[in-house]
Amino acid sequence: MEMIQTEKLVYEYEKRDEEGNVIGTSRAIDEVDIEAKEGQFIAILGHNGSGKSTLAKHLNAILMPTEGSVWVNGKNTSNPDELWNVRQSAGMVFQNPDNQIIGTVVEEDVGFGPENLGVPTDEIWQRVEESLKAVGMIEYRHHSPNKLSGGQKQRVAIAGVVAMEPKCIVMDEPTAMLDPVGRREVLKTVHKLRKQKKVTVILITHYMEEVVDADKIFVMDHGKVVMEGSPKEIFSKVDELKSYRLDVPQVTILADELRKRGLDIPKGVLRKEELVEAVERLISENGEKK
Numbered sequence: 515m516e517m518i519q520t521e522k523l524v525y526e527y528e529k530r531d532e533e534g535n536v537i538g539t540s541r542a543i544d545e546v547d548i549e550a551k552e553g554q555f556i557a558i559l560g561h562n563g564s565g566k567s568t569l570a571k572h573l574n575a576i577l578m579p580t581e582g583s584v585w586v587n588g589k590n591t592s593n594p595d596e597l598w599n600v601r602q603s604a605g606m607v608f609q610n611p612d613n614q615i616i617g618t619v620v621e622e623d624v625g626f627g628p629e630n631l632g633v634p635t636d637e638i639w640q641r642v643e644e645s646l647k648a649v650g651m652i653e654y655r656h657h658s659p660n661k662l663s664g665g666q667k668q669r670v671a672i673a674g675v676v677a678m679e680p681k682c683i684v685m686d687e688p689t690a691m692l693d694p695v696g697r698r699e700v701l702k703t704v705h706k707l708r709k710q711k712k713v714t715v716i717l718i719t720h721y722m723e724e725v726v727d728a729d730k731i732f733v734m735d736h737g738k739v740v741m742e743g744s745p746k747e748i749f750s751k752v753d754e755l756k757s758y759r760l761d762v763p764q765v766t767i768l769a770d771e772l773r774k775r776g777l778d779i780p781k782g783v784l785r786k787e788e789l790v791e792a793v794e795r796l797i798s799e800n801g802e803k804k
């Protein structure tokens with residue numbers, strides 16, 4: 515079943531003059547069709563300003579389509595009667611962990627979400643414990659969020675979303691404000707959650723190396739989906755990716771260069787192990803010839 519689906523989604527922001535009068539519109543999303551099936555890991559890549567955040571905000575009805583439609587867990591987000599359902603089905607994690615954490619103690623913060631959903635107290639504590647364990651932050655349950663690192667804060671924010679038991683988690687550049695250690699921590703957490711909770715994950719990012727395990731990638735540029743496919747398919751088109759101003763991983767560029775020079779290296783290399791193996795194979799084949 516489709517967990518998330520957009521159909522010819524269009525979103526236009528209003529342009530205003532200094533007095534606040536609407537003087538026109540600008541199209542941030544232009545006829546976008548994406549879909550995510552239950553349990554899938556879907557990545558949305560794109561340079562700054564390509565429309566990723568605007569798209570993400572449609573997936574839990576923060577924004578409503580100007581044209582077209584968005585379906586979450588089978589519910590149309592434009593239907594006011596389904597708003598609660600939609601928001602409960604798709605949890606959001608944003609870029610800045612500081613804007614998402616409101617509690618003064620970690621466990622209290624994680625409990626806010628389920629409390630707002632009217633979950634009984636006993637179950638709230640159970641969910642808080644389970645979600646903090648899932649993100650590897652249980653030993654910080656009594657700490658103040660202020661003293662945590664960026665990566666740790668983001669994991670607490672993720673625990674807060676997990677505690678609401680959404681069917682789908684939409685992460686809008688969750689690692690953008692983190693250092694490399696924090697980025698790795700958060701990504702590891704995301705992968706663990708997918709395995710343990712079978713939750714659908716939509717990861718929005720401009721870091722290509724974060725999406726090598728995705729079931730499917732959508733690349734956005736100027737409000738449109740310009741590429742879609744498996745990581746292998748997407749990463750094999752290095753020149754096209756560069757034209758969308760994406761930072762192609764060094765290993766992919768290197769493999770591509772070697773192939774262009776006539777070496778028999780497969781297309782779409784994603785990991786350094788793959789390149790090392792391909793080069794080793796070439797060396798041993800070469801040795802045999804001699």
Ligand SMILES: Nc1ncnc2c1ncn2[C@@H]1O[C@H](COP(=O)(O)OP(=O)(O)OP(=O)(O)O)[C@@H](O)[C@H]1O
Pocket residue numbers: 527528540541542560561562563564565566567568569
């Ligand atoms: N509140 C707003 N009002 C008017 N225009 C906006 C607003 N928010 C975004 N835009 C414009 O819509 C387009 C898409 O922006 P969006 O933030 O969705 O892109 P993005 O890919 O998420 O970029 P980033 O990586 O910088 O967050 C941009 O041209 C942006 O300037």
